[in-house]
């Protein structure tokens with residue numbers, strides 16, 4: 001029942017008054033993929049979804065759904081939402097309170113003028129798949145949160161959308177239900193094979209849910225990749241902070257076994273490239289710190305018991321880091337540490353840093369334009385272009 | 393849009409006419425303030441101006457009474473009594489003001505059912521006092537709105553420090569609702585100035601005038617009234633109301649910040665539990681007030697229609713009313729025009745609300761906001777005149793001779809309340825409900841028809857009913873705007889009053905009363921509470 005389409009978003013820019021919600025975001029999403037967009041609150045995730053839906057009109061960029069251009073700022077193309085065939089599950093689910101569950105789900109077919117028996121059959125079928133068959137004759141307010149969510153998904157799927165957009169679908173659920181709902185949703189969506197874009201602010205959700213994910217920070221895509229690619233190579237400081245990685249600074253040294261960094265009196269092997277003999281920042285996961293061995297010296301400042309493991313707050317060379325371990329260590333104890341999978345952070349993009357930095361960057365661009373009379377460009381930005389082969 | 397334009401046009405026409413030297417439809421008018429000089433030199437006008445202000449000041453007496461009623465009924469833990477009394481208070485707001493005039497006359501006036509309270513009731517001071525008594529419900533509503541939005545933690549904090557319920561109410565609660573009390577003052581003053589129903593009844597045997605009766609007199613006295621004079625008087629009233637409305641707006645904007653708790657979100661509402669006899673003692677005056685000033689005058693109207701001054705109960709008057717074709721027509725016209733204007737109104741107010749909440753352009757939204765509130769500054773009588781001129785002397789002339797003209801005037805004039813109702817309900821509706829529909833393939837108009845409107849059904853029905861009531865009860869606009877064929881009950885009563893057939897008036901009033909009360913009961917039953925709405 002699912003059509004096969006690649007979604008391409010190019011250079012999308014959207015501004016609300018003073019706020020630049022999207023700054024030239026680009027993405028390619030393969031058909032059948034479950035793609036997560038993760039970012040802190042206010043980073044522009046909802047705005048990006050609304051642009052895909054056609055509910056917001058961006059100022060710049062273009063959007064392809066399969067071979068159809070649904071938005072292009074230069075050519076002035078903007079297909080209205082009802083012609084895009086995109087399934088949408090908003091953050092609040094937005095079930096219509098004046099319709100029973102059955103009519104909520106059937107709405108998309110009714111307005112297409114489908115025959116009644118055919119509608120009934122399709123509704124029954126999707127209800128069966130989503131395990132809400134027994135709820136069809138209830139009113140939305142009679143349902144639990146998890147049931148409402150399923151109905152909202154059924155309503156979005158019944159029109160056989162080219163892509164399903166889910167905006168933080170778990171955030172309105174009781175925390176106890178969240179885990180179950182996540183597992184169920186991942187399984188169901190995967191079985192149906194529908195291309196899905198899943199928006200969340202929770203990095204664990206994104207990691208466990210998706211085939212690939214993109215990290216959106218301050219309206220810009222900072223990272224795209226599979227969960228492993230992103231997690232194992234945390235080379236962007238903003239992304240590292242979002243994923244709650246530790247960040248430490250130290251001097252780099254080139255030895256025969258590769259690049260090392262000096263941390264807390266010891267040396268740790270690092271992944272990535274940096275000029276030797278300079279200060280560099282590295283990031284690593286709290287899980288990749290081994291206590292009781294290694295050359296790095298630290299002092300345990302505090303710890304808390306979190307069930308299966310302990311989380312330690314450790315001072316290393318004047319900076320606090322977090323480490324997770326099953327072993328027990330005393331508060332105030334000096335420990336040896338070994339750090340695995342330590343990644344050198346790339347340079348911070350100046351434009352992102354502060355408002356002042358943004359202003360400076362804007363002035364610099366302006367100066368460049370005045371002096372060289374060149375069109376404005378944003379260098380050094382990760383850009384994913386549509387692969388021609390995928391656009392049919 | 394047409395309605396929005398009309399609502400601004402009527403105001404403009406009136407003010408424009410007041411500053412030119414000849415009727416506005418004639419060629420080559422010149423701007424001049426001569427009209428103002430002449431009117432302000434007229435002792436009759438000045439006297440009317442003073443009288444109007446006396447009435448308005450006396451109307452403010454409603455504030456202590458309404459305040460008392462609101463504090464007692466809202467703060468005491470007496471849900472049952474509140475549920476019985478509130479519908480009565482709310483629906484009395486819908487009674488046509490002219491009925492109050494007759495009701496009081498029949499009850500407490502010369503030859504009335506009750507012993508005389510106050511001489512013969514004719515005069516400025518009785519008008520002011522009656523005006524105060526019948527406007528108590530407005531204060532009740534405004535103060536209740538304030539009370540209901542107070543965060544209970546403020547009062548609880550005082551109670552925790554050892555202040556008793558009375559002290560807490562006096563020292564914490566009342567100061568917190570100061571804005572509401574101030575708004576009541578402004579609203580009552582405007583309502584006092586606009587009074588026409590009570591003065592026309594209780595002042596006509598005397599030679600005194602307030603501004604409204606003065607306008608009525610100079611317009612009806614001669615076949616060819618001096619437009620400029622009329623316009624100056626009318627505009628003066630409009631300036632008064634607009635000034636007050638602007639003051640209210642300005643202060644409400646300032647106070648919203650200072651008294652953030654008063655207009656902010658509520659976190660529960662604390663009520664005081666007292667012994668039953670204390671509650672009874674506190675509530676008794678309110679019940680007495682309702683019976684004496686609201687219930688009895690209305691009952692008197694009904695009795696008067698059945699009994700005449702003396703003698704047997706009979707339905708004679710009603711038979712007479714139904715035999716006279718002009719009276720029968722008035723009744724039919726009233727219902728027709730109310731139905732028509734209510735239907736137009738609910739569509740127009742919905743459009744207003746929709747444009748203001750969902751519209752893309754801030755400027756258009758602002759314009760609609762003005763268009764829906766500005767007519768509030770025109771007393772009904774003045775608005776009737778302005779519409780008359782607009783219809784007579786512009787291409788709109790043909791509709792002047794139909795009920796449609798009257799209905800349009802109603803829609804334009806009373807847009808504030810209906811639009812507010814739609815607006816607040818629409819603002820509570822998450823846009824996502826509509827956006828999901830768009831994503832599922834519904835066009836804008838399909839979403840409107842199958843999602844937005846069904847979801848707002850209750851608000852639209854309430855707006856429809858309120859517009860219907862306003863249409864039924866009107867007597868001011870129709871006085872000038874109706875032709876011989878388009879008389880309604882209200883205007884017929886005013887005209888009949890000059891010939892003095894009190895029995896027929898009582899019968900017509902009873903019919904009005906029954907229709908408005910029935911409709912307002914439905915409104916209240918639908919769960920509508922006037923709290924938070926602009927009166």
Ligand SMILES: Nc1ncnc2c1ncn2[C@@H]1O[C@H](COP(=O)(O)OP(=O)(O)O)[C@@H](O)[C@H]1O
Nearest residue numbers: 016019021039040041042043044045046047048
């Ligand atoms: N309709 C709007 N008007 C003004 N600002 C908006 C609007 N929608 C979003 N924004 C702003 O754009 C930024 C991104 O918002 P959003 O896309 O909702 O973030 P997220 O979904 O990632 O939390 C925020 O700074 C937000 O305040």
Ligand SMILES: [Mg+2]
Nearest residue numbers: 045046047167
């Ligand atoms: Mg969001």
